[in-house]
Amino acid sequence: MLLCPNCQKPLYKEDKSYRCPNGHSFDIAKEGYVNLLVHTQKKTGDDKDMVKARFEFFKKDFYHPLKEKMIELIKAYDPKIVVDEGCGEGYYTNAIADALNAEVYGFDMSKHALKRAAKQTDKVTYCAANLFYMPLDDQSVDLVYSIFTPLSMPENRRILKEGGIFIKAGPHERHLYELKEVVYDKAYLNPLKEVKADGFIKIGEEKVEALIKLDNEDIRNLFMMTPYVHKSPQEGIQRLYDLSDLKVTIAFRIEIFKKNS
Numbered sequence: 001m002l003l004c005p006n007c008q009k010p011l012y013k014e015d016k017s018y019r020c021p022n023g024h025s026f027d028i029a030k031e032g033y034v035n036l037l038v039h040t041q042k043k044t045g046d047d048k049d050m051v052k053a054r055f056e057f058f059k060k061d062f063y064h065p066l067k068e069k070m071i072e073l074i075k076a077y078d079p080k081i082v083v084d085e086g087c088g089e090g091y092y093t094n095a096i097a098d099a100l101n102a103e104v105y106g107f108d109m110s111k112h113a114l115k116r117a118a119k120q121t122d123k124v125t126y127c128a129a130n131l132f133y134m135p136l137d138d139q140s141v142d143l144v145y146s147i148f149t150p151l152s153m154p155e156n157r158r159i160l161k162e163g164g165i166f167i168k169a170g171p172h173e174r175h176l177y178e179l180k181e182v183v184y185d186k187a188y189l190n191p192l193k194e195v196k197a198d199g200f201i202k203i204g205e206e207k208v209e210a211l212i213k214l215d216n217e218d219i220r221n222l223f224m225m226t227p228y229v230h231k232s233p234q235e236g237i238q239r240l241y242d243l244s245d246l247k248v249t250i251a252f253r254i255e256i257f258k259k260n261s
C-alpha cells in the first residue's frame with residue numbers, strides 16, 4: 001500500500017486520485033501514473049531524449065536475455081509485493097508483472113519515462129517517486145530490484161520484510177566493450193564494484209552475456225542510453241555514428257541479497 005509523501009498515512013485510491021486521511025490528494029495522470037514527489041525530494045530523472053532513445057532500443061528486445069533471467073530469478077522467490085526502483089519505461093517491470101501473481105510497483109523520477117511505462121499496462125502501480133524516499137511502509141515488501149539505477153541500500157532495507165530479497169543488475173566487465181573500442185583510443189573493462197550492503201547478506205550472483213548486432217539507428221539509441229554520452233570525445237562519437245552496423249557484447253552482473261534480521 002502506498003503512503004502519503006506528506007504525512008506517511010496510507011493512501012486510498014478514489015476514482016482518478018489517491019487520498020490520505022489528512023486530506024492530501026494526488027491525481028492520477030491520464031497515462032496512469034501518480035506523482036508522489038514532494039518538493040524536498042525532487043531532482044530530475046532522465047530527460048525526454050534519453051527516454052525516447054531507450055524506448056526505441058528496448059522495442060527491439062535486444063536486452064531480452066537479461067529480462068528473461070530477471071523473470072526467472074524473481075519468480076523463484078514467489079514474491080507477493082515487488083518494487084522496481086528506477087523502473088524507466090517499464091521494459092522489465094511490465095514483463096515481470098505479467099509473469100507474476102503479485103502487486104508490482106514501479107518508481108522513477110522521470111515523468112517522461114513513467115508516461116511511456118504506464119500507458120502499456122494496468123498491472124503495475126507507477127509512481128513518480130524518489131528511490132531514496134520510497135512511499136511505502138517499513139517492512140512491507142517481499143522483493144526489490146534495481147536495474148542500472150542509483151542505489152539506496154538503507155531505504156531498500158527499510159521497506160523490505162525480514163528475509164526480503166534485493167536484486168541488483170548492472171554492467172559486467174565486457175558490457176558494451178566494442179562500442180567503447182570505437183569511441184575511445186583505449187577501451188577498458190568495466191570495474192566490478194562491491195555494493196555496500198549493511199544489513200544484507202549476498203546469497204547469489206549471475207552473469208548474463210550475449211552478442212547483439214546493431215544497425216546505425218540502434219547504435220545511436222544505445223549510445224544515448226549510456227553514461228558515455230556525456231563524457232566522450234567528439235571525434236569518437238562521430239566515428240561511432242558513422243558506422244552502418246556493429247556487433248556489441250552485452251554483459252550483465254546480477255547480484256542477489258537477502259535482508260538480515
Ligand SMILES: C[S@@+](CC[C@H](N)C(=O)[O-])C[C@H]1O[C@@H](n2cnc3c(N)ncnc32)[C@H](O)[C@@H]1O
Pocket residue numbers: 044045046085086087088089090091092107108109110113129130131132146147148149150
Ligand atoms: C539507466 S536508467 C534505467 C531504467 C530501467 N531500470 C532500465 O534498466 O531500463 C536509470 C533510471 O533511474 C531513474 N532515477 C535516477 N535517479 C533516481 C532516483 N533518485 N529516484 C528514482 N528514479 C531515479 C532515471 O530517471 C532513469 O529512468
Ligand SMILES: [Zn+2]
Pocket residue numbers: 004005006007008009020021022023024
Ligand atoms: Zn497525507
